[in-house]
Amino acid sequence: xxxxxxxxxxxxxxxxxxxxxxxxxxxxxxxxxxxxxxxxxxxxxxxxxxxxxxxxxxxxxxxxxxxxxxxxxxxxxxxxxxxxxxxxxxxxxxxxxxxxxxxxxxxxxxxxxxxxxxxxxxxxxxxxxxxxxxxxxxxxxxxxxxxxxxxxxxxxxxxxxxxxxxxxxxxxxxxxxxxxxxxxxxxxxxxxxxxxxxxxxxxxxxxxxxxxxxxxxxxxxxxxxxxxxxxxxxxxxxxxxxxxxxxxxxxxxxxxxxxxxxxxxxxxxxxxxxxxxxxxxxxxxxxxxxxxxxxxxxxxxxxxxxxxxxxxxxxxxxxxxxxxxxxxxxxxxxxxxxxxxxxxxxxxxxxxxxxxxxxxxxxxxxxxxxxxxxxxxxxxxxxxxxxxxxxxxxxxxxxxxxxxxxxxxxxxxxxxxxxxxxxxxxxxxxxxxxxxxxxxxxxxxxxxxxxxxxxxxxxxxxxxxxxxxxxxxxxxxxxxxxxxxxxxxxxxxxxxxxxxxxxxxxxxxxxxxxxxxxxxxxxx
Amino acid sequence: xxxxxxxxxxxxxxxxxxxxxxxxxxxxxxxxxxxxxxxxxxxxxxxxxxxxxxxxxxxxxxxxxxxxxxxxxxxxxxxxxxxxxxxxxxxxxxxxxxxxxxxxxxxxxxxxxxxxxxxxxxxxxxxxxxxxxxxxxxxxxxxxxxxxxxxxxxxxxxxxxxxxxxxxxxxxxxxxxxxxx
Numbered sequence: 044x045x046x047x048x049x050x051x052x053x054x055x056x057x058x059x060x061x062x063x064x065x066x067x068x069x070x071x072x073x074x075x076x077x078x079x080x081x082x083x084x085x086x087x088x089x090x091x092x093x094x095x096x097x098x099x100x101x102x103x104x105x106x107x108x109x110x111x112x113x114x115x116x117x118x119x120x121x122x123x124x125x126x127x128x129x130x131x132x133x134x135x136x137x138x139x140x141x142x143x144x145x146x147x148x149x150x151x152x153x154x155x156x157x158x159x160x161x162x163x164x165x166x167x168x169x170x171x172x173x174x175x176x177x178x179x180x181x182x183x184x185x186x187x188x189x190x191x192x193x194x195x196x197x198x199x200x201x202x203x204x205x206x207x208x209x210x211x212x213x214x215x216x217x218x219x220x221x222x223x224x225x226x227x228x229x230x231x232x233x234x235x236x237x238x239x240x241x242x243x244x245x246x247x248x249x250x251x252x253x254x255x256x257x258x259x260x261x262x263x264x265x266x267x268x269x270x271x272x273x274x275x276x277x278x279x280x281x282x283x284x285x286x287x288x289x290x291x292x293x294x295x296x297x298x299x300x301x302x303x304x305x306x307x308x309x310x311x312x313x314x315x316x317x318x319x320x321x322x323x324x325x326x327x328x329x330x331x332x333x334x335x336x337x338x339x340x341x342x343x344x345x346x347x348x349x350x351x352x353x354x355x356x357x358x359x360x361x362x363x364x365x366x367x368x369x370x371x372x373x374x375x376x377x378x379x380x381x382x383x384x385x386x387x388x389x390x391x392x393x394x395x396x397x398x399x400x401x402x403x404x405x406x407x408x409x410x411x412x413x414x415x416x417x418x419x420x421x422x423x424x425x426x427x428x429x430x431x432x433x434x435x436x437x438x439x440x441x442x443x444x445x446x447x448x449x450x451x452x453x454x455x456x457x458x459x460x461x462x463x464x465x466x467x468x469x470x471x472x473x474x475x476x477x478x479x480x481x482x483x484x485x486x487x488x489x490x491x492x493x494x495x496x497x498x499x500x501x502x503x504x505x506x507x508x509x510x511x512x513x514x515x516x517x518x519x520x521x522x523x524x525x526x527x528x529x530x531x532x533x534x535x536x537x538x539x540x541x542x543x544x545x546x547x548x549x550x551x552x553x554x555x556x557x558x559x560x561x562x563x564x565x566x567x
Numbered sequence: 568x569x570x571x572x573x574x575x576x577x578x579x580x581x582x583x584x585x586x587x588x589x590x591x592x593x594x595x596x597x598x599x600x601x602x603x604x605x606x607x608x609x610x611x612x613x614x615x616x617x618x619x620x621x622x623x624x625x626x627x628x629x630x631x632x633x634x635x636x637x638x639x640x641x642x643x644x645x646x647x648x649x650x651x652x653x654x655x656x657x658x659x660x661x662x663x664x665x666x667x668x669x670x671x672x673x674x675x676x677x678x679x680x681x682x683x684x685x686x687x688x689x690x691x692x693x694x695x696x697x698x699x700x701x702x703x704x705x706x707x708x709x710x711x712x713x714x715x716x717x718x719x720x721x722x723x724x725x726x727x728x729x730x731x732x733x734x735x736x737x738x739x740x741x742x743x744x745x746x747x748x
Contacts, residue, residue: 095730098717203737204745211748239736249732359747364727366742398727402716410631410699410708411692418716419634422726484748 046268048080053305055080056558057292058312059278059321062135063547064531065312066256067186069272070264071555077562079270080304081261082294084313085132087274090258093247097399100246104138106131108449110316114439115461117493121407126458127347128496129314133274134257136314136498137544139245141369141394142253144189144226145541146180149173150379154435154537157379158386163463164434165344169536170508170517179549187226187254187548188233200229200238203366208357208425208484209393210371215483216476220374226254226545227367233259240366242395273297277451281309281325281334281527289334289527295451308558308567312530312551315345315500319441319533320456322504322514335504335514335521342441345458346502346538349389349431349466351474352492354405355481356420363395363425370395370425376476377540385468387432388540391477394428401426405492417490425481429473430499433538434463441503460497499543504533518557519550526567530554613650615660620667624649624707626683627670630691631708632715634724641721645714649707659706666703670694 048055056072058065061083069079085104094100105128112118112126130136150157152169160166184194191199200223202210210221227244230237238252251258264270275297282303284290291305311318319342323333333341363370370393377388396404398421406414439461443454478489507513510522519534521527530551532543539546561567613621621643628642653660667682673694674682685691698704715721722729731737 095732098713201743203742207743207745207748239738240742241731241736243731250736360726361745362726362728362741365731365737365740397729398722398725399713399717403712408705408708410695412633415632415634418632418725419636 045265046271048078048271050302051305052078053290054078054307055305056308056310057082057304057306058310058530059292060084060135060312060314060317060531061133061256061261061272062130062312062314062531063137063140063256063544064551065310066134066137066260066264067548067551068310068312068530068555069270070260071552072559073264073267073269075555075559077269077559079264080306081264081270081272082276082278082292082304083133083135083272083274084277084317085130085135085274087133087272088138088247088257090247090249090251093249095241095243095246095249097246097397104130104132104247109447109455111444111455111457112460113457114459118460118496121493122496125496126460127314127316127500128498129500132257133261133272134255137255138247138257139498140255140542140544141244142225142227142367143369143372143392143542144184144187144224144545145372145374145390147173147176147539147541147546148377151537151539151541152176161386161434161465163436165437166435167505167507167512167536170506175517176546176549176553179553180545182552183545183548184224186259186552187545188228188235189545190223190225190227190229192224195232197229197232199223200225200227200367201240203240203370204361205363205366205370205393205395205425208361209373209391209427209480212480212482212484213371213373213391216479218373218375218480220377222372222374223369225367225369228252235259238367242364242366242368242397244368278313278321279324279451279453281311281321283327283329283334283524287329287524289524308526308528308562310528310530310554310558311504314531315503315533316441316456316458318529318531319503320443320453323441323443324453330523335523335527337523338507338511338513340505340507340512340514342503343437343439344435344502344505345440345460345500346433346435346535347460347497348499348538348540349429349433349462349469350494350497351429351470352394352404352427352495353474353477354401354417354424354426354490354492355477355486356417356488356490357423357425357481358485358487360422361425362422363393364397368395369393373480376473383472385465385472386434387465387469389429389431389469389473390540391473391480392428392430394426396426404495405490407493417488420488425486427477428495429470429477430540430542431466431469431473432540434465435502435505435537436461436463499532499538501532501535501538501543504529505536506534507536519554520557528554528558613647615654616650616663620664621646621650623667623670623682624663626691627695627707628711628715630688630695632711633688636724637721641715641718644718645711646707648714649710662703662706666707669703670698673697
């Protein structure tokens with residue numbers, strides 16, 4: 044019998060969301076004896092529900108509740124109601140992530156100190172440094188079975204065709220740092236099998252070789268008997284008592300009934316659009332601008348990474364879809380080097396698409412022989428994704444639509460993003476370098492693609508040393524409300540050029556230690 | 568498609584309208600519409616579209632995504648979901664009927680004959696170019712992105728092998744067989 048907690052049990056930690064942040068936090072807290080209720084908006088799919096089919100899985104697991112793209116970015120034209128490409132389901136976007144587990148670099152935590160004043164940007168240093176997080180990176184890598192890491196002891200994954208094409212081109216243009224720290228089992232590990240190179244990593248790993256909280260952290264948390272998972276439970280509002288401490292959450296359960304779960308602590312991990320949206324939707328007479336928002340920074344400084352993509356057509360077949368979706372990663376451009384004409388850095392990440400997605404994303408709205416002559420060379424293609432530093436800008440963020448409501452009766456989120464001049468320079472450089480890498484191995488045609496809807500969403504409840512600069516402190520704890528925590532990527536102060544999941548997991552492990560300790564000391 | 572969306576009772580189909588997939592300029596067509604073999608499809612008449620309108624849409628489909636190696640039945644199959652939707656939705660039916668009429672009228676005005684009788688591809692493409700930002704063209708193009716490229720029967724012709732888990736993945740089926748580097 045699965046553990047159940049009473050709705051009026053005010054000793055539980057309520058965790059909103061079950062992805063990289065929420066799912067990890069639940070397990071870490073449970074292992075330390077803390078009782079948790081996890082409220083997940085999406086359904087509880089299992090690997091049996093996963094299909095090796097791009098559109099079928101897009102339709103099944105994507106977060107498709109209405110959102111509005113606003114601001115100057117390309118998405119207002121290409122993806123007007125799909126600014127972000129993330130998952131609604133138990134496990135959150137760890138179902139969909141490709142598995143790339145890059146650490147942030149030391150300078151990423153000193154964003155303002157590294158770059159100084161940058162016009163139009165709202166840069167800030169993190170209140171923690173790389174050294175603070177290093178032991179937790181190690182624990183995260185061990186937990187997730189990162190291939191090639193000292194922490195897991197697992198060997199690297201074998202090189203697939205797509206890896207070899209990109210790596211060969213990279214070496215020819217002089218790149219040295221060709222890496223692939225993947226949270227995909229290169230051999231059996233932690234009760235899950237080694238990868239058999241299915242492809243379809245981003246459609247949910249059917250064989251569970253890729254780490255996802257769905258079949259690691261969450262079942263481990265449930266096995267302790269100290270965690271209750273409630274899927275299809277959309278949180279509408281966080282409530283507080285008259286002293287200003289949070290006291291519970293109001294949510295719609297799987298039967299459409301409105302419920303209230305009492306809480307000793309609330310941890311918000313709904314990804315960087317839903318998390319600030321929930322704080323804003325929880326406005327009250329005591330907190331008229333939303334919870335934890337005395338700084339006015341809730342929903343601001345939205346970061347997505349500066350991204351672009353391209354396909355290269357080679358003279359002979361590549362079959363990029365065979366095997367792990369994420370191929371070689373070129374890290375040589377990740378360090379800052381102002382000689383290139385921009386701040387920050389980027390990774391070039393080989394990322395395979397199937398034919399159905401290639402047809403849809405290569406040239407959105409495109410048609411004619413220009414498009415079809417490329418698609419006929421699908422099996423000769425390699426494909427890259429540029430993942431670059433994105434600078435915080437205060438006006439980029441999440442606001443609530445004044446009148447339009449979603450199916451839960453909540454205001455529809457408006458997700459606004461306008462490029463910084465630096466972004467265009469990163470994109471240009473990254474795409475030009477990929478062209479060189481591809482042409483070095485004989486590519487005959489390289490087609491630049493517009494950015495996909497954002498899968499990396501960060502920054503909208505950022506960490507800061509001072510309460511006036513951000514939403515949470517170095518533990519992810521709200522400056523304004525001590526028993527309210529942010530446990531996802533929205534607490535990031537800077538984006539880095541590294542994929543966010545490993546850092547979200549490392550922060551969640553660290554936050555769990557703090558919360559469990561503070562509860563024991565009766566500080567929470 | 569009436570997959571229930573949990574507590575709201577909205578059908579997934581109506582729920583998607585104006586959101587996700589539509590926002591991609593893509594319409595996810597029901598799989599059942601795509602599983603008939605091209606040969607079976609060729610013989611099956613459309614239910615709502617007139618034979619003339621179907622012929623025009625089929626020609627238009629080939630002009631939008633021209634693949635000389637693909638036989639006509641693939642294009643006919645690719646517009647079958649439009650016929651199905653027109654049967655359920657009067658707005659779609661009139662969008663398609665009016666769109667075809669307008670396209671034919673433009674073809675007559677410019678070339679003295681209906682769209683399908685315009686002999687040169689470049690002339691037909693010029694007619695399509697003139698309407699590419701309109702709702703009729705976008706409806707047809709959006710449907711074709713999946714109507715054509717999500718048709719599993721067509722994948723082998725593009726060198727795409729699709730679902731692999733039931734075959735044990737690619738670990739022993741060529742994931743690292745590249746020999747030209």
